[in-house]
Structure formats: structure tokens, C-alpha cells
Amino acid sequence: MKPIWKWIIGIVAVIIVGLSVTAWYLSRNWKPILEEKLKEVIKNSTDSLYTLRYDKLDLNIALGNVTLENAVLSPDSNVYAELEKVKEAPDNVYDIRLKSLKIKRFGIINILTNRKLNVKSIFLDAPNVHLTNKYHAYNDTLSAKPKKTLYESVKDVLKSVNVQEIQMDDVAFKYSKLQDGKSSDFAVKDIDIKVHDVLIDETSLSDTTRFYYTKMVEVIVPGFTYNLAGGLYSVKFDELKINTQDENVLLTNVDYRPVMNKAAYFKKLGKNKTMADLHFDTLRMEKLDFRALLDNQQTVAKKVQIKNGYVKLYNDKRYPKSPKSHIGNGPHQQLLKVQKLINIDSVFVENIDVLYGEMSGKYYREGVITFDKATGFLTNVTNDSARLAKNKYLKADLRAKIMNSGNLHAKFSFDMLSKNGFYTYSGDLKPMQATSFNKILTPLLNVGIGSGNIRSVRFNMEGNDYRSWGDFRxxxxxxxxxxxxxxxxxxxxxxxxxxxxxxxxxxxxxxxxxxxxxxxxxxxxxxxxxxxxxxxxxxxxxxxxxxxxxxxxxxxxxxxxxxxxxxxxxxxxxxxxxxxxxxxxxxxxxxxxxxxx
Structure with missing residues (x-):
């Protein structure tokens, strides 16, 4: 071997040994510094409400890796009590526990020279998140004290933070609502979350291409079932998918249904109040404003799609009904009464079977009427006063097969700004046999249609809270x-x-x-x-x-x-x-x- 190669190999060996020694020294001596800074960031960003604990922290400067084992981020109850005294306590408090947190490929040199943290990936193994909600009326009003942004919380330590990918597998989430000294809970497990391209600096929060510092958040929630308060209904779905970059939400096999049969439902209520049973194969929201939803609980979307399913409504006239006035309670008027903003360009309905059934209080038989394979759309579904000032009409255009026989086409137009709830509706029914209506006439009225050919029905009507008028053919x-x-x-x-x-x-x-x-x-x-x-x-x-x-x-x-x-x-x-x-x-x-x- 030529002498020059010996020198080269020797120099490389010295460099490797030097870097190894330096990495070993920094790993040992930077660990307490890192721990101190980590706790300082947690304290500053949460106003001392949260503390971080863990069993073990491993730092490898050479590879740029950090591992945190059995970590717990929990609120300090004493600090929370003090915040409640001065009316600064948040409504939501989190307790987060995870088996491990792994940070890979962070650049130590960039941290030392530029105070910029660049990370290739962060992996959280089996996070367990418990969110507790306790309502405070003072949080409904605007605070004079401006809230710190995430960047403002870390800027004294770092100029910027960039993480290419964050992955959380098998997330367990529990929500507890505290009210009047009682707690109501629901929980879901096995959630998968991926976060892409996180950037925290002085400009990223105002970047309209980002959602809370991120380029994209993907969430997949598996099957979920929850029994609603009151013990009458449950809600469930097979899967929930969220993508903040595409601004889409997808729910599959969605159910809202009673937890008991019809007889038990009405017996428990002791009155004639409609029982509802709903199922949709697909419920999709497109171009949903996630920021408006999370910040202000507002629903702003371009399109909602409801596809393949049914809506079943039942009444039982063997039970009493308390009469009350329904003036001012039309569907468009109810929309205006919703406190939170709703602003949806279009709602598309596809292949939904609608059934209304009623048990006769006299003949003790159930009659039904059906509107099968209902399909159509609603436009300008909103209670936004600014939008309604430009277009005050909510419109619906729907088609269905009544009694799975005659083709029915109906159009509605609701004047959302009318003080007396003005609306119009028109439609037509194609040929069908009148005997199809025996399914509701015979059980409820003890009447049958022996024969009859319906050639067509056409109507053009107007109405308000007090009367309806128009032509019927x-x-x-x-x-x-x-x-x-x-x-x-x-x-x-x-x-x-x-x-x-x-x-x-x-x-x-x-x-x-x-x-x-x-x-x-x-x-x-x-x-x-x-x-x-x-x-x-x-x-x-x-x-x-x-x-x-x-x-x-x-x-x-x-x-x-x-x-x-x-x-x-x-x-x-x-x-x-x-x-x-x-x-x-x-x-x-x-x-x-x-x-x-």
C-alpha cells in the first residue's frame, strides 16, 4: 500500500474517533441540558399548567435520535384551581400518556448555530389521551389578554421547528364532560394519525396553505358506538377518515337508531313522540373549513353527500300527545335558530329510502307510506346573514318513487329572511295505481281502494306560518x-x-x-x-x-x-x-x- 493511502486512512480514522468521542461527550453532557430545555418549553407554552414526566431519555447526538420512554404529560390540579380563581382556566384539560416517543434525525449543528430544529420524523407509540371538559362561562367572552401562539412559546429557545412527519399509532381517546358534579364519558380506540410537514416559525401560522402549522393531517378512526344521554338512542359508524389537505371528511355505515324496539320505545316514553331510525352507507363532507370548525364550532363546507340508506319514522297513536303550537318551526326557520354558523353550498342526497309508519289508536294496526330511492339536492343551506343578504333562498329539488310505484318530483324554495316563514313548493306525480296507498289507508282508516288509475298529479303552492294557497290538479x-x-x-x-x-x-x-x-x-x-x-x-x-x-x-x-x-x-x-x-x-x-x- 502506498504511503499516501496510509495517511488518508489514518486521518479518516482520527476524524471518526474524534467525532465518536465528541458525540459520546455531548450525549452525556447535553442530556441534562436537553431535559431542562424540554421542561422549560412545556412550562412556558402551557402557563405552568402541565408537567412532563418520563422513565428514560436516550440521546444519540451522532445519529440525531432521541427516545423518551413511558412519558406522561399531565395537568397540575393546584395550578388549574388557581387559574379558575382568576377566571383563566381553559374548558379543556388533557392527560396524555405514551409508551415511547422517538425522534429521528434531528440536526444538532443547526440547533447550535442557527437555533433551528429540523427533524425527519417523530413516532408516538400507543398514545392514551384523556380530554376532560368543564364549562366556564367566562370563556364565552373575548379575553383582554391575548393568547400565546405556539411560536411565541418556543421562540426564546428556537427560531423555528420543522418536522417532516409525525406518526401516531393505536391512539386511545377518552372524552369526559363534567357538569353539575356528574361525568359523562365516551371513548374510542385504535386511531391512526399522520401529520405531514410541520413548520413553526413567525410566518407559518398565517400561511393559508397550512392547517395549524401543518401541510396535512390524516386521521382514521375505526368502528365507534356511543349510547346517547337519555338511554333511547345510539350512534355508530364503521370508519371515519379525515384529510385536512383535501379538506374532506368521510363516514361509512353511519347509524342513528333506537336501542330498543318500537313497542318498548313508546312504552318507555309513555307518549306519542316520533321514533327515528337512520342509516347512511356514506356521509361525506368536501372542502370543509377545519379551522372554523375547531376554533368556533362552525360548519362551513362546499358539499355534503348522503348516499345509500334509509330514514324511518314511526308514531303510535295509542299513546297521548301533548298539543303545542308549531308556528315558526318550519325546517328553514329551525336552521335560522341554530346558534353556530352553518354555511353549506350544496347537499346531495342519493338513493335514500324514506318510510313513515304509524300505529292506529283505533284499529291497532300499523300503516306505512314510503318514498323510495329518494335522490336530489339542496342549495344555499345556511344561516349566515351576510350570505343570505345576497341570496335569501334555500332550495330543494327531490325525486322519489312513492310506494315504490309512482315517480314523484318535488321542488321547495324557502325565503330565509321572511318574517312569516314564506315558502313555495311544486311537484308532479307520474302514473301509478291508486291501490298502492292501501298500505296506509287500510290499517289506519279501515278503508281500501278497490281500483283506480292515477294518471298524473301536479301542484303549485305557496305558504307561510298561517296558511297555504295554490293550484292542485x-x-x-x-x-x-x-x-x-x-x-x-x-x-x-x-x-x-x-x-x-x-x-x-x-x-x-x-x-x-x-x-x-x-x-x-x-x-x-x-x-x-x-x-x-x-x-x-x-x-x-x-x-x-x-x-x-x-x-x-x-x-x-x-x-x-x-x-x-x-x-x-x-x-x-x-x-x-x-x-x-x-x-x-x-x-x-x-x-x-x-x-x-
Missing amino acids: FEYDNLKINLLNNDGEREKKKILSFLVNQLVINDSNPDANEKYHIGKVNHKRVPEHTFFKNLWQSLLDGIKQTAGISPEREARLMNSAQSAKKAVEETKGSVKKTKGFFNKLFKKGEDKETQDK
């Missing part, structure tokens, strides 16, 4: 109604059915005289009726008019029955029953429509 033929016995055998009441079909209703529209009947609706709202019940009652007025059912026609039936004494004696009871039936039939919104939820 109903084209049909061969309509026959069967009145049934109460013994459950469904035997026709032939005489009554004949009287109804011959003397009370038109079997077609246009009728036998080729007169086309148009419903001119002018319906006064009953204050105790809900918004949707009032809609049904308004449309029902149109149905009655187009079917030729009017007070005059009922009076004509009565006069005909009185034309001869014998006829009076033979038909008096039937006529009274017929009139009573129609009083019931044309108030059947009491039985069919959705009650208070």
Missing part, C-alpha cells in the same frame, strides 16, 4: 273505494261503499260530464300541526276538490236520502256513517302525517 279514472268491517275480515260494507262511489266521489277527473276539476287551495293552518302535516292538509284540500268532494255534495247526499220516508228509514244510519267516515277520512292527516319529533 289530479287526473285519474276508475276510482272505487271499499269500506271495510271492523272485525279484521276485510269484508266490504257494500251499501256504504256503493253510496260513496255513486254519490260522493267522482270516479274520474275529468268526470262523467267531461268537467275537469281543479283544486283551488286556500288552507288555514292549524297551529298545532307540524310543517309537514300542514303540507299534507293543504294537498288534501286539493285532492278533495278535484275528486268532487265538497260540502255541497255531502249535503246533496243528505237531501237525496230524505226524499222519501222509507228511504230515510232505510238509509239514515248508512248516511250518517258515510258522513262520519268522510269527516274522518278528510282529517286523516291526524293519522297519517309525521308528528313532533
Whole structure:
């Protein structure tokens, strides 16, 4: 070997030995300095509320690695009590524990020369986070004391901090809410979190491409189930995915359902209050403003998608219902009453089956009406006064198959700034068989439709808190109604059915005289009726008019029955029953429509 190579090898060996000795010395002597600085940063950034404890800290200067084992970041209860006395205590307090924290590839030279910390990765193994919420009214008002930013907390030690990636696996999270001396909890496990490109410096917080100093946060939460307060309902989902860079949230197999069957639900409540059962395969929010959501609990998004599922609503009229006024409680008016900002450009609904079922208080049978495969969209879903000043209308355009038969298309337009809740709705129903409605008519009213071809239904209506008005067009033929016995055998009441079909209703529209009947609706709202019940009652007025059912026609039936004494004696009871039936039939919104939820 030539002498020059011996010199080169010797010099490299000396350098390696020197660096190793230096790294060993720094690892031993910088450890207490690092520990002191670490605790100082924790103290300064949390106003002495939190303390850090750990079993072991390993520092390898040569590789730029740090490992912290069995670390605990916990609040000091005495400090928290003092903060409560001066009304500066936060509502949320965290207790964080983890098996290990590993920091890889940090540049010690850059720290020493420029006070800049650059880290390749940070890994947290099995973090356990317990968040405790205790409400303080003074946190609802703006504080005169400005809050420190994260950069302001570390700037005396470091000019900047940059971490390329943070990974947290198998995170366990528990939330406890303290109220009136009681604690309500829920917990979820096995959460995976990835944070990409964290930068803390004097400009990063104002960087609009970053979310709280990060370029991207990815969160995956596995199956979750939680029983709501009151013991009636539970919520669950199979998976939650969050991506702050794409500004998306995805929930799969979402359920909001009772924890008991219908009979047990109404028995426990002891009153007729709607039971709801909801399921959606997909619930997605796109371009969601995470900063507005976390800072102010505001929901601001471009698009919400609800796909594949069902909405089932049930009532039981065997139980009492407390009447109350529903004036001012339309869906658009309820949106305006929400305290927190909601600002959604569009809500898309795809393939959702809607069912309303009701147990009759008289016949003890359940009738149902369905709107299958509902699809459509809502636009300008907001309670933002500034946005409503530019466009005051919330609109909905929806399609469904009613009773899985006729195609129904309905449009709604809500004036969000109207003082009396003004709205319009229009729609049309394509051909279907009228007998499809026996699923709700027979169980609730003991009435059956023997035959009937619905050719089309069209309506164009306006309404407010107090009345509804507009045009209703109903084209049909061969309509026959069967009145049934109460013994459950469904035997026709032939005489009554004949009287109804011959003397009370038109079997077609246009009728036998080729007169086309148009419903001119002018319906006064009953204050105790809900918004949707009032809609049904308004449309029902149109149905009655187009079917030729009017007070005059009922009076004509009565006069005909009185034309001869014998006829009076033979038909008096039937006529009274017929009139009573129609009083019931044309108030059947009491039985069919959705009650208070």
C-alpha cells in the first residue's frame, strides 16, 4: 500500500474517533441540558399548567435520535384551581400518556448555530389521551389578554421547528364532560394519525396553505358506538377518515337508531313522540373549513353527500300527545335558530329510502307510506346573514318513487329572511295505481281502494306560518273505494261503499260530464300541526276538490236520502256513517302525517 493511502486512512480514522468521542461527550453532557430545555418549553407554552414526566431519555447526538420512554404529560390540579380563581382556566384539560416517543434525525449543528430544529420524523407509540371538559362561562367572552401562539412559546429557545412527519399509532381517546358534579364519558380506540410537514416559525401560522402549522393531517378512526344521554338512542359508524389537505371528511355505515324496539320505545316514553331510525352507507363532507370548525364550532363546507340508506319514522297513536303550537318551526326557520354558523353550498342526497309508519289508536294496526330511492339536492343551506343578504333562498329539488310505484318530483324554495316563514313548493306525480296507498289507508282508516288509475298529479303552492294557497290538479279514472268491517275480515260494507262511489266521489277527473276539476287551495293552518302535516292538509284540500268532494255534495247526499220516508228509514244510519267516515277520512292527516319529533 502506498504511503499516501496510509495517511488518508489514518486521518479518516482520527476524524471518526474524534467525532465518536465528541458525540459520546455531548450525549452525556447535553442530556441534562436537553431535559431542562424540554421542561422549560412545556412550562412556558402551557402557563405552568402541565408537567412532563418520563422513565428514560436516550440521546444519540451522532445519529440525531432521541427516545423518551413511558412519558406522561399531565395537568397540575393546584395550578388549574388557581387559574379558575382568576377566571383563566381553559374548558379543556388533557392527560396524555405514551409508551415511547422517538425522534429521528434531528440536526444538532443547526440547533447550535442557527437555533433551528429540523427533524425527519417523530413516532408516538400507543398514545392514551384523556380530554376532560368543564364549562366556564367566562370563556364565552373575548379575553383582554391575548393568547400565546405556539411560536411565541418556543421562540426564546428556537427560531423555528420543522418536522417532516409525525406518526401516531393505536391512539386511545377518552372524552369526559363534567357538569353539575356528574361525568359523562365516551371513548374510542385504535386511531391512526399522520401529520405531514410541520413548520413553526413567525410566518407559518398565517400561511393559508397550512392547517395549524401543518401541510396535512390524516386521521382514521375505526368502528365507534356511543349510547346517547337519555338511554333511547345510539350512534355508530364503521370508519371515519379525515384529510385536512383535501379538506374532506368521510363516514361509512353511519347509524342513528333506537336501542330498543318500537313497542318498548313508546312504552318507555309513555307518549306519542316520533321514533327515528337512520342509516347512511356514506356521509361525506368536501372542502370543509377545519379551522372554523375547531376554533368556533362552525360548519362551513362546499358539499355534503348522503348516499345509500334509509330514514324511518314511526308514531303510535295509542299513546297521548301533548298539543303545542308549531308556528315558526318550519325546517328553514329551525336552521335560522341554530346558534353556530352553518354555511353549506350544496347537499346531495342519493338513493335514500324514506318510510313513515304509524300505529292506529283505533284499529291497532300499523300503516306505512314510503318514498323510495329518494335522490336530489339542496342549495344555499345556511344561516349566515351576510350570505343570505345576497341570496335569501334555500332550495330543494327531490325525486322519489312513492310506494315504490309512482315517480314523484318535488321542488321547495324557502325565503330565509321572511318574517312569516314564506315558502313555495311544486311537484308532479307520474302514473301509478291508486291501490298502492292501501298500505296506509287500510290499517289506519279501515278503508281500501278497490281500483283506480292515477294518471298524473301536479301542484303549485305557496305558504307561510298561517296558511297555504295554490293550484292542485289530479287526473285519474276508475276510482272505487271499499269500506271495510271492523272485525279484521276485510269484508266490504257494500251499501256504504256503493253510496260513496255513486254519490260522493267522482270516479274520474275529468268526470262523467267531461268537467275537469281543479283544486283551488286556500288552507288555514292549524297551529298545532307540524310543517309537514300542514303540507299534507293543504294537498288534501286539493285532492278533495278535484275528486268532487265538497260540502255541497255531502249535503246533496243528505237531501237525496230524505226524499222519501222509507228511504230515510232505510238509509239514515248508512248516511250518517258515510258522513262520519268522510269527516274522518278528510282529517286523516291526524293519522297519517309525521308528528313532533
